[in-house]
Amino acid sequence: MRAILATALTVIASHTLALGDLDFQRIIRPIPASAKFEDPGFIVWCGTMVKGKDGKHHLFYSRWPRSLGHYAWVTHSEVAHAVAESPSGPFRFVDVALPARGAEHWDGLCTHNPTVLEFDGRYYLYYMGNTGDGKASKDLNWTHRNNQRIGVAVADTPNGPWKRMDQPLISPTPGFHDALCLANPSVTRRPEGGYLMVYKAVGDKKKKPFGGPVVHVVATSESPAGPFVKHPNPVFTKPGEHFAAEDPFIWRGEDRYWAIVKDFSGHFTGKGTSLALFESADGIDWKLAKHPLVSTLELVWKDAPKQALLKLERPQLFFENGRPTILLCAAAPAGKLEESFNVGIPLGAPEPDR
Numbered sequence: 332m333r334a335i336l337a338t339a340l341t342v343i344a345s346h347t348l349a350l351g352d353l354d355f356q357r358i359i360r361p362i363p364a365s366a367k368f369e370d371p372g373f374i375v376w377c378g379t380m381v382k383g384k385d386g387k388h389h390l391f392y393s394r395w396p397r398s399l400g401h402y403a404w405v406t407h408s409e410v411a412h413a414v415a416e417s418p419s420g421p422f423r424f425v426d427v428a429l430p431a432r433g434a435e436h437w438d439g440l441c442t443h444n445p446t447v448l449e450f451d452g453r454y455y456l457y458y459m460g461n462t463g464d465g466k467a468s469k470d471l472n473w474t475h476r477n478n479q480r481i482g483v484a485v486a487d488t489p490n491g492p493w494k495r496m497d498q499p500l501i502s503p504t505p506g507f508h509d510a511l512c513l514a515n516p517s518v519t520r521r522p523e524g525g526y527l528m529v530y531k532a533v534g535d536k537k538k539k540p541f542g543g544p545v546v547h548v549v550a551t552s553e554s555p556a557g558p559f560v561k562h563p564n565p566v567f568t569k570p571g572e573h574f575a576a577e578d579p580f581i582w583r584g585e586d587r588y589w590a591i592v593k594d595f596s597g598h599f600t601g602k603g604t605s606l607a608l609f610e611s612a613d614g615i616d617w618k619l620a621k622h623p624l625v626s627t628l629e630l631v632w633k634d635a636p637k638q639a640l641l642k643l644e645r646p647q648l649f650f651e652n653g654r655p656t657i658l659l660c661a662a663a664p665a666g667k668l669e670e671s672f673n674v675g676i677p678l679g680a681p682e683p684d685r
Contacts, residue, residue: 353589354622355608357681359658361633365420366657366675368413370394374401376408378659378673379647380418381447381454381489388418388649389489391428391445391456392673401668403467405475408443410458412489418649418657419675428493429484434462437499438482441475444515446580446647447489450526450555456484456493457500457528459514473540479512481530483556500557501530501550508565510535511542517581518555519588519614525553527614529566529579529590537573545574547592549615566617567609569598576607580646581614582655588614591625591646591658600624606646606660630662630674639665649675 368390369375377393395407410429413422429442438460446457460482463475480499486492501516503509509532516530528550537543546565552558567590569575578593588611594600599607599619606625611617628640642663649657655678663671 352621352681353584353608353610354681355625355658355678356622358678359626359631360677360679361631362674362676363419363633364635365417366677368392368420368422368673368675370411370413370424373397373411374404374669374671375673376404376661376671377410377444377645378661378675379445379447380649380657380659380675381449382418383489385488385490388415388422389413389447390415390422390673391447391489393443393445397669399467400469401671402469402471404441404443405461405479406441406463406465406467406472408441410442410445410456412491418651419677426491428456428491429458429460429495432495434465436460436497437462437478437480438495440465444645446517448518448555450520452487454486454489455518455555456486457516457518458482458484459516460499477512477533477540477542479514479533481513481516485556501528501559501561504561507561508532508534508544508546508548509561511539513548515578517579517590519581519583520555521551521614522583525551526555526559527551527581527583527588528559529581529614531577531579532565543573545577547576547579551614562615564615566615567592572598575599578645580648582648582650583614585653587612588617589620590617591648593644593646602627604628606643625658626660626676630676641665641668642671648678654680 373394390413412428415422433439444459461478481501484493511533532548549562550559567576576592590609594607597603608620630638645661647659648655658676
C-alpha cells in the first residue's frame with residue numbers, strides 16, 4: 332500500500348511539474364563530487380550534455396588556456412569534448428570538437444557557447460564563433476567580441492567528425508536588435524513542427540565598442556540547420572535596463588516553453604545575481620514564471636560545505652525520459668574567476684506538499 336501511495340504521489344507531483352508549478356527550489360539536490368568537471372591548465376565554461384547511441388554521456392564545453400586569463404574566452408576559446416558513463420560524471424577529456432581553423436574563417440579563431448542537441452538521430456552543436464587579430468588581453472578584445480556570430484556543426488555521433496559551415500547560421504541584421512553582434516544560441520523543437528531559437532543580440536544604438544542595448548531575439552526555422560527567421564520583438568527585457576539578462580536555455584515542456592536565464596542584478600528574482608525562470612505558451616511571448624528563482628550564487632555539495640560563488644552562468648539542462656535531471660552550469664568560486672569549473676546539479680522529482 333505504501334509503495335502504491337508513493338507512486339501515486341510521484342505521478343501527481345510530476346503532473347503538477349508539467350502544468351506550471353515548476354519550482355527549482357523544490358527539485359535541486361546536493362551535488363556529488365563527481366559532478367564537478369575541471370580541465371587542468373584550462374579555464375572551462377559552457378557545459379552542455381547529450382547521451383549518445385553508445386550509451387555514454389558526452390559533455391561539450393568551452394575551454395581556453397588559464398595562463399591567458401578569463402577574458403581570453405573571446406579570442407582563444409575552443410569547444411572541447413569529454414565523456415562519462417554516468418550523467419553525474421566523472422568526465423574525462425577526449426578531444427576538441429571545434430578547434431581553431433584559421434583567421435580567414437568566420438569562426439576561425441574562437442568557438443564558444445556550445446549547446447548540443449539530438450534531432451532525428453543526428454547531432455547538432457550550436458555555438459558562437461568569431462575571428463580577429465587573435466590577441467588576448469586583460470579586458471575584452473573588442474574586434475573579436477563584435478565579430479561574434481552563431482553557427483551550427485552537424486555529426487552522426489557525438490564523437491564527430493563535426494561538419495562546420497562556411498557561413499554563419501545567423502549574422503547581424505542592420506538596424507535590428509542584433510546589428511552589432513550575437514551569441515548564446517539555444518534551440519528546441521516546436522510541437523507543431525519546426526524549431527525555435529532564442530539568442531543574445533547586441534544592438535548598435537549605444538556607444539561603441541560595447542554597443543547595445545543587449546536583449547534576446549526569437550527565431551524560427553523548419554530545419555534545425557536553418558535558415559532561421561527572426562521575430563521582431565525582444566524578450567527577457569526590463570524597462571530602463573539595457574542589459575538585464577543573458578545565457579538563455581530554452582526547452583519545450585508538456586504544455587508550454589520554459590527558459591532559464593542569468594538575471595544580472597535580481598531584476599526578475601529579487602535575489603541579486605541569480606538564475607531566473609520564464610515561461611511561454613508559444614515560445615515568442617515570454618513572462619516570468621510562477622516560481623522565478625532557479626538558483627542564487629551558491630552550490631550545495633553532498634559531502635562538502637556549501638560553496639559561495641562569484642559566477643553561476645550558462646545554464647543548460649540534461650533530460651532523461653522527458654524530465655530534466657541535471658542542471659549544468661559554469662561556476663567560478665568567490666574571488667577566483669580563473670578557477671572556474673562546470674558542474675552538474677542533480678534535479679529530483681518535486682516532493683509533494685505535506
